[in-house]
Amino acid sequence: MTDPQTPSFGGAAIVQRPPAIVDVSVLVPARDEAESLAQFIEQCDVVFRTRAERYEVIVIDDGSRDNTWSVLEGLRAQYPFVRTVRHRSGRGIADALRSGYLTSDAGILVFYPADLQFKPEDIPRLVAPILAGESDMVTGRKEGKYDKAFVSRIYNGLSRTLFQIPVQDLNNVKAYRREVMDDQPVRPDWHRYMIVLAVAQGYSVSEIPVPLYPRNAGKSKFGLSRIPIGVLDMLAVWFELRFGRKPLLAFGILGGAMFGVAGIIGLLLLTTRAGTRPYWTMIQSALTLGSVFFATGILGEQIAALRAEQRELRRRLDERASDSSSDA
Template identity: 65%
Template sequence: MAVSTRSFDTAPRLADRPGVHVSVLVPAKDEAGNLALFVEQCAEMIDTQSASFEVVIIDDGSSDASWTILQELRTRYAFLHPVRHRAQRGIAEALRTGYLHARGQVLVFYPADLQFKPEDIPSLVNPILAGDSDMVTGFKQGKYEKAFVSRIYNTLSRTLFHVPVRDLNNVKAYRREIMAALPMRPDFHRYMIVMAAAQGFTVTEVPIPLYPRHSGRSKFGLSRIPIGVLDMVAVWFELRFGQKPLLAFGMLGAALFALGVLAGMSALGWLLATGQGQRWAWTVIQTCLVLGSIFFATGLLGEQIAQQRSEVREMRRELGELAAGQRENEEREEQGPSRVTVRDTR
């Protein structure tokens, strides 16, 4: 189900480029009972693929033996690159850390709890490697806990953002430039599809089987519901008014200020005509004038902040291009002088 359209006629297939094609980013918090089997299944999947893979597992402040297990697994699997947070930072920070350590042109967000099998990763990745999509998200096939909450969340998200995918917060694969283009904010991974679609990237969804957890328990409870709703509102405001905050605050402030002026003129006319004044009316008028001025000033301040954010985003883009160029030079040197790298210039 495509969300937006974009031409790929002149884009080279990512699978035709040298180096690492796919980086699987795996946030892991207290997953000692799952890591060995997960990595083993990743090895089986990688052996069947023509594209080159790496697996970046981010230990997000685990209190069990996860890091020790990852260190041991690294000696057995060359594709494995473990990274460690000494304290828990959350999935968004873990994905950001994985992105900074990954070398692939396609990134995959995949959990370590084995509710999703590594054998299904190619179904997410192949449309991107073939140049048919920018992002591929899975929608769950099978029974799972908190299905009712998930349906409410997805229904609200589709209504608010008009992105016609069935599961916004699931495993997904996406081009590296999507991660570079997204604003960094807590829990941004939940709305990665929404923000990517808003910037013109294409989104496709595929069915992904869901299995019972192999070990451990879910880290998420009902307490996440109000946080998710507030995040949803924040993302909606970011997409609607993030680039032009004066459009929201300025219009509201101007409307309140104009209402106060008109009410004041009406109250003054009534006072001159009847000789009677209404104290409550003057209180409302003063409130409208003060709030209108504050909102308008807030909009002007927001415009300055938006300008600074645009400059920072441009700097990040340029730094990303420099880093990409450096990686391509290193890969070219590893491949030898006879190999020619075709750069994706989209």
């Protein structure tokens, strides 16, 4: 059980440690990964001891039903660089990464799974281009046998075509500057499109090959039900990037098209003098849909204006916080 004095937010219990100066925070979402965590942290310890940069590992227990949390408590007591966050129920990788980000101290964040399909020895390779100032974000390109390779190829191919992203593997282990996460929208499952959203914000992205190994224990959380969800999320991200700031542009085009259809049918009726009921029904339907599209676009513009004000307010608050820390 979590200490009652442990602070929490959004149902996540955070075990805090005294502030330490770290360069890299490794964020590790874990759901029912009790069998892998000890070996994962042990390998992290071996790697981190040889590095000049300072690391912390933040493991987010995302509503595990096994003894993941008790394993984490033991690891936290054994390894000073381990910190933990607990979600009472499963909230998904995107929420887990955000909880880890809010708990972290470093200027560079790394998304890494606990199942040992990727070895901790490759974490410094992901971080190196960022530390060298060569890139804002580095993603790994899977090398090795992959059970979901067919689905992954389709997803990556569609994403590259739709978003013109200069990397081959979008949904994999990655390292990124903290400010990349600052600019990410708080949306479930949108961690898959972190690279897309970062590129749209002007951040630079590079890619390195990362070996993929067989899962150490447990089973994959991926199911076929994720495929339609992923496709819909992809369309949502595309709409957000294309029309998020100007929704009336999209809905106005659709509304104008419906009015145009109504006008064309009306002209045909006037010239042919055919007063059949189906044509009048089509005109009424097109006018109604056009009006709905325009009304939706106008409402969207109001929402977009509010979001712009929120972004500006957040920017000003960040500037004040930065100025305060500089004065201190």
